[in-house]
Amino acid sequence: MRSSCRGRSRLDVVHARLARRLTVTALAGFVTIVLAVAGGVGVVIWALQAGWHAEDASGRTLYWLGAAVMTLGVCHLLVLALVPAPQPQGIPLPRGVAGALHYRIDEVARRLGVPPLDGVWITDEMNAAVLQRPRFGCFGRIEYHLMIGLPLAHCLSRRQFLAVLAHEFGHLVVQRRALGAFGAHLRAWWLRLADQIADYHPLLESWLDRRFYRYTLGMLRMTRLEEFAADAIAARVVGRRLLGEALIEVSAKDRFLREDYWPKVMAQCSSAPEPRFRPFREMGLGVSAGFNAHSVLNAGFRGGEEEAASLHPTPAERLRALRVPACEAVPPERSAAIHYLSALLPRLAWAFDRHWWSVTGRNWRRSYRRARREGRSPTDRA
Incomplete structure (x- = not known):
């Protein structure tokens, strides 16, 4: 990987x-609440x-x-104000069971100059994110947790996966401006406070x-700018072509999973009263065998009214900012899930399949019984 560049652009x-x-x-809102509590006491x-x-x-x-x-009144104000930051979600991944993955994560973090992670988690989402939170929810040392989606790891090659990691750590670099990690936590806390007040009142x-x-x-606008800034930081480390390639793969395969794999x-x-196969266990094979790169890619990067109105940058906008064409097909490679998590895949898939069935099972059986009553079942028609 390339060394990062410290220069600041106009976007920065x-x-x-x-x-x-x-x-x-x-900060003004925080000081106001502190003064109100102190005055009440x-x-x-x-x-x-x-x-x-x-x-x-x-x-x-x-x-x-x-x-x-x-x-x-003071106690109620404290209840409203002490809104804990979200907890990391997923299955914790100790260093001892995924040493190669932790090594690569530490290498990307070191090249971007971000603090060491306090935890790595595997989730069932098509996403990756770095969560900053105080150790005790509302106060304490800021901790950093990386959450990696197993579907994402199935959809990317090893090099593309590292590009996504560089992008996520680029968010950390950008968010540490203006009072550093505490500033990022403070800005998010102010929005959570509004939601908390609305829930109670x-x-x-x-x-x-x-x-x-x-x-x-302003927060939505900053989120939009942050995506471009994180892309720029990651491109200095891994190269804009690899980052664009990873963005194309994530966008196209996310659409494949949403519009093809999960509907099937x-x-x-x-x-059937129960699934004929376990979706997370078979996801790697489903992506490699069922994904049609050209058709999904061409359908996923056409601009439209919905994209133009979005406050979050679209993949096409991010690719234009990177000056990377959106029409390049990527030859299939071994996925990052197999490269880094091969020994853990059976246990991870079993846990996520079990959780998925616990959430979906009741509606599944209800749909099956309704289909049998309405005579749509192939068995009934036979």
Whole structure:
């Protein structure tokens, strides 16, 4: 891999300016809540002291009642404010059982100058992400957790997978601007606080929407810029052609899984009380055997109204920013899942298949019984 370049582009400057503005807004909200809690605690202490020294019983009762009400208000404010960051999801992957994968992850992190990871997790999603969270949910040292989707690993070669890792670590590099990792956590916390208030007080939801509109729009704009900035950082490490190749594979095969593989899995519910095969166990074979690169690729990178209106950059926009053509077919290679996780694939697939059936099984059986009643089952027709 290439060494990273430390130069800052105009995109970096615009993103950093927007990140600083949003961080200042979230920091002002944080300071306001801290002052409100401190002021509430001060009022409680004053009311308790005033009640203790009150000359008549009615005055003492009034002061202590006020202290109790203020205590409840402070506690409620703390409940609203102490919104823990999301927990990492998936199956933890210790170093001892996937040493080669951890070595490559550490190498990419070192080249980009990001902190060592606190955990690596395998998920059942077609995605990869780095989660930053305080150790104790709301406070403590910022931890870094990498979540890797098993479907994603099935869909990419080893080199493409490393390009995706470089992109995800590029997000960390970008997000550490404006008060660093604490700033990124603070900006996300301010949005979680709005959601928490709306959950506890539904009548305030419309007011919160208006109050947080500009902040939310700024966060969405920053997310869009962050994708381009992370792509640029990753391209300096692995090369823009490899990163574009990985982006094409992810986009095309994600569409294949959503529009072809999973619909065919679920179509069995009209003729079988249980699936004839386990979807996660057979996913690697399904991707390699069923994916038609040319047809899915050409269908997946045509611009449309939905893409133009999206606040998140489309694959076509990211490829244009990388100056990589979208029409290059990639010859099949051994997947990253087989390269890095071959010994673990049976256990991972078993766990994800079991979880998938626990979520889907009831609706599956209900669809099967309905199909038999309506006479759509091939057995009934025979």
